[in-house]
Amino acid sequence: MKRGAALLELQDVDLEVLRSQKRLDEMPEKRLILEVRHKTRDVTALRAKANELVSRLGAAVSRHEDECAMIATKLDDEQAKLMSGDVTNPKMVMNITREMDALKRRKDKLEMDEIELMERVEKAKSQVAKVDAALGQLSAKEASLIDQYKxxxxxxxxxxxxxxxxxxxxxxxVDAQTLTTYESIRESKGGVGAGRLAGTMCTACRMELPAERVAELKSGPDIAMCPQCRRLIVMTPAEDQE
Ligand SMILES: [Zn+2]
Incomplete structure (x- = not known):
């Protein structure tokens, strides 16, 4: 293979590597995986909040139940006191009766509140279940995206x-000297280190070169420097024949 043809193919291959690398870096799956992970983080925070609400409401239900149990014991005690016949003073009987009425009202109120609390617990639990389902879906989506990405x-x-x-x-x-020059130009000039003389145009900078420059290039070596863009310019056999 002639060094000019090799250099031009090398340029094509290098650009193709850059393009493939860029495609790899910009794969939509990569961005989508990150999006799914952000969403998962948000939804996980929601689940923590919903769980916290469930346990807070659960604790309130327990407190209500404890107080109701305490009141029930107290009511039994007062009832026993009345039934024992030990309390005969009508004023004391009235006091105990009043006390019992107050306890019953308190107990009724607590029981009503407890029902409401339990409804809220159920709602909060269904919220947790919804969030869990969403997390399951997100995790499945992430796994499938990772598969596609791989x-x-x-x-x-x-x-x-x-x-x-x-x-x-x-x-x-390609000879070592030309290769070194090509690499250094490629690095400093946006990945393009070499072009070809096509008619009177340099394919690297797409500039028409003056006729006398073209004549100089054609009478010189097979690889020269483009007078416009200072990149390597290759005289291809087809151009040589012109
Ligand atoms: Zn040029």
Whole structure:
């Protein structure tokens, strides 16, 4: 392979590697995975809040139950006192009766409140279940995106490996001096280090070159420097024949 042709193919391969690398970096799956992870984090925070509400309401229900039990014991005690016949003073009987009425009212109120609390517990629990279902869906989505990313990514990575192997072959067909120049220009000029003389145009900068420059280039070596963009410019056999 002639060094000019090798250099031009090397340029093509290098651009293809850059494009593949960029595609790999910009895979939509990568962005979607990050989005799903952000959402998962938000929903997990929601679940923590919903769980906290369930336990807070549960604790309130327990407190109500404890107080109701306490009042029930007290009512039994007062009732026993009345039934024992020990309390005969009508004023004391009236006091105990009044006390018992107050306890019953308190107990009724607590029981009503407890029913309301239990309804709220149920609602909070169903909220937790909904959040759990959403988390399950998000986790399944993330797993499938990771699979897609790995499959597509693997294809791109093997394509890049193939291009790099071809690159290695091509570098052997270009002399070391030209290769070094090409690499340094490629690095400083946006990934493009070499072009071809196509008619009177440099394919690297797409500038028409003055006729006398073209004549100079054609009478010179097969690889020269573009007078416009200062990149390597290759005289291809087809152009030589013109
Ligand atoms: Zn040029």
């Amino acid at each position: 499959t597509k990514g693997a294809e791109m990575i093997s394509e890049i490996d193939r291009l790099k192997a071809r690159r290695e072959e091509l570098t052997h067909a």
